[in-house]
Amino acid sequence: xxxxxxxxxxxxxxxxxxxxxxxxxxxxxxxxxxxxxxxxxxxxxxxxxxxxxxxxxxxxxxxxxxxxxxxxxxxxxxxxxxxxxxxxxxxxxxxxxxxxxxxxxxxxxxxxxxxxxxxxxxxxxxxxxxxxxxxxxxxxxxxxxxxxxxxxxxxxxxxxxxxxxxxxxxxxxxxxxxxxxxxxxxxxxxxxxxxxxxxxxxxxxxxxxxxxxxxxxxxxxxxxxxxxxxxxxxxxxxxxxxxxxxxxxxxxxxxxxxxxxxxxxxxxxxxxxxxxxxxxxxxxxxxxxxxxxxxxxxxxxxxxxxxxxxxxxxxxxxxxxxxxxxxxxxxxxxxxxxxxxxxxxxxxxxxxxxxxxxxxxxxxxxxxxxxxxxxxxxxxxxxxxxxxxxxxxxxxxxxxxxxxxxxxxxxxxxxxxxxxxxxxxxxxxxxxxxxxxxxxxxxxxxxxxxxxxxxxxxxxxxxxxxxxxxxxxxxxxxxxxxxxxxxxxxxxxxxxxxxxxxxxxxxxxxxxxxxxxxxxxxxxxxxxxxxxxxxxxxxxxxxxxxxxxxxx
Ligand code: ATP
Ligand code: MG
Numbered sequence: 001x002x003x004x005x006x007x008x009x010x011x012x013x014x015x016x017x018x019x020x021x022x023x024x025x026x027x028x029x030x031x032x033x034x035x036x037x038x039x040x041x042x043x044x045x046x047x048x049x050x051x052x053x054x055x056x057x058x059x060x061x062x063x064x065x066x067x068x069x070x071x072x073x074x075x076x077x078x079x080x081x082x083x084x085x086x087x088x089x090x091x092x093x094x095x096x097x098x099x100x101x102x103x104x105x106x107x108x109x110x111x112x113x114x115x116x117x118x119x120x121x122x123x124x125x126x127x128x129x130x131x132x133x134x135x136x137x138x139x140x141x142x143x144x145x146x147x148x149x150x151x152x153x154x155x156x157x158x159x160x161x162x163x164x165x166x167x168x169x170x171x172x173x174x175x176x177x178x179x180x181x182x183x184x185x186x187x188x189x190x191x192x193x194x195x196x197x198x199x200x201x202x203x204x205x206x207x208x209x210x211x212x213x214x215x216x217x218x219x220x221x222x223x224x225x226x227x228x229x230x231x232x233x234x235x236x237x238x239x240x241x242x243x244x245x246x247x248x249x250x251x252x253x254x255x256x257x258x259x260x261x262x263x264x265x266x267x268x269x270x271x272x273x274x275x276x277x278x279x280x281x282x283x284x285x286x287x288x289x290x291x292x293x294x295x296x297x298x299x300x301x302x303x304x305x306x307x308x309x310x311x312x313x314x315x316x317x318x319x320x321x322x323x324x325x326x327x328x329x330x331x332x333x334x335x336x337x338x339x340x341x342x343x344x345x346x347x348x349x350x351x352x353x354x355x356x357x358x359x360x361x362x363x364x365x366x367x368x369x370x371x372x373x374x375x376x377x378x379x380x381x382x383x384x385x386x387x388x389x390x391x392x393x394x395x396x397x398x399x400x401x402x403x404x405x406x407x408x409x410x411x412x413x414x415x416x417x418x419x420x421x422x423x424x425x426x427x428x429x430x431x432x433x434x435x436x437x438x439x440x441x442x443x444x445x446x447x448x449x450x451x452x453x454x455x456x457x458x459x460x461x462x463x464x465x466x467x468x469x470x471x472x473x474x475x476x477x478x479x480x481x482x483x484x485x486x487x488x489x490x491x492x493x494x495x496x497x498x499x500x501x502x503x504x505x506x507x508x509x510x511x512x513x514x515x516x517x518x519x520x521x522x523x524x525x526x527x528x529x530x531x532x533x534x535x536x537x538x539x540x541x542x543x544x545x546x547x548x549x550x551x552x
Contacts, residue, residue: 017320035056035233036056044275046275055233094312095309106205176196221246272483342377346523366469418462425445472506480498
């Protein structure tokens with residue numbers, strides 16, 4: 001193997017959750033490790049979710065167990081099948097296959113049955129208080145809660161009323177089912193939380209079957225227990241909910257007892273991450289969709305050209321702790337460059353074209369020079385690079401007069417090497433009526449074809465080019481941060497419409513036929529990915545990341 005360095009982490013490192021699982025296996029508490037990724041299907045997954053996906057799948061895999069995908073679809077008003085499909089696609093793209101795909105709504109009957117157990121044990125009651133009254137009764141962090149006037153209803157009454165709720169005999173908001181726990185608990189979550197509410201909205205999965213829906217805090221532990229999840233991993237904000245989680249599993253008499261463990265959320269600096277905010281950007285038409293290449297969604301990153309390996313590596317190398325972390329995008333970009341440097345084919349493109357005429361090259365001749373797709377990877381094969389009298393170079397690669405010794409590009413009287421081709425020497429320019437250079441006149445030296453005996457002369461740098469008649473017209477997209485950092489205030493006001501710019505140029509002929517998602521290192525220009533809006537013979541390329549970090 002000729003791998004120079006093992007840049008991509010593929011194994012989960014030691015962390016506090018891994019240690020807990022090791023202990024649970026050693027003590028015989030569990031024989032098999034089962035985890036789950038439980039998204040709410042109310043938006044697309046973002047890079048923060050990727051941490052939860054990678055952690056759940058990698059931990060189970062490490063211990064020979066498995067991971068379920070479970071859609072937490074207990075809120076009929078916000079969910080949509082579009083999200084259900086997109087979430088699965090993103091998980092698969094990241095490189096993971098769930099063992100089972102479940103819906104929380106599959107368990108509605110079981111959850112209902114378990115709520116009856118709570119009522120039978122005197123641990124749940126139907127409350128006719130208004131939402132505002134319930135909020136008031138629950139008090140706050142400094143004031144203990146007070147009991148609802150409905151708290152001491154007879155078990156039989158509660159049962160009959162709950163069945164009436166299910167039968168559609170009440171209006172939305174008329175009553176709820178509450179757990180009867182402890183109105184004086186220092187933990188607000190334990191102050192008789194609502195566990196069922198009435199909603200007549202149509203559910204994406206169960207349609208009109210139900211008009212009562214379990215609240216997240218009640219549903220989630222039961223879903224885990226039903227599936228036999230051994231370790232229920234979630235982000236830090238659920239820490240205070242853990243006593244309630246354990247209470248529901250215990251009091252509903254679930255045979256299998258999952259253990260909830262919280263970890264810190266992953267954030268990326270200067271990015272909006274919450275699904276609610278991302279949805280607003282989509283709905284307001286600020287971005288072209290959830291997969292806009294500027295979005296921190298997995299579908300956006302995919303369209304931009306990020307690789308799943310770089311995202312996995314980024315997550316794994318950032319480690320896991322009980323603290324929320326905000327990480328600079330440069331860490332992810334570094335992982336990306338490592339991956340692309342090894343895997344992306346090299347190609348030439350001229351993004352801002354300037355005409356070059358090779359005056360000593362015959363008009364009717366065109367030649368093809370064989371060049372490797374990747375100099376260190378001969379197994380990637382070769383391509384044919386066209387060369388003729390008519391070429392394009394980057395506008396910025398030419399100045400009439402060399403400004404200083406460090407200028408390693410073309411100027412009048414100077415010689416440069418063209419990548420994969422010959423030395424050219426500039427002897428004149430053609431200007432337009434405004435005095436701008438519109439064409440550069442050069443001669444080439446046939447003795448200097450790449451690799452053949454040009455060592456005697458040292459050119460003034462090496463630049464890239466494309467041959468004009470075979471060049472393929474292409475559009476290049478460039479992206480910056482879509483949210484202005486320095487300003488505060490409303491997200492829509494901070495949105496930067498200039499975060500997406502485009503440029504029309506050319507790619508070399510070998511890129512005439514490409515597929516969506518093909519990635520290239522465009523020599524001296526950066527890493528680019530073929531956008532799905534490309535049409536035959538007219539590629540559209542997204543800049544994934546520049547060649548070098550601009551971070552100091
Ligand atoms: P958001 O707050 O961004 O809208 P969410 O937490 O509501 O996301 P869910 O669909 O409920 O989204 O999340 C599914 C899983 O992903 C949960 O277990 C959640 O803890 C986890 N998760 C969501 N965001 C992050 C994050 N930034 N870092 C780590 N885990 C996350
Ligand atoms: Mg959530």
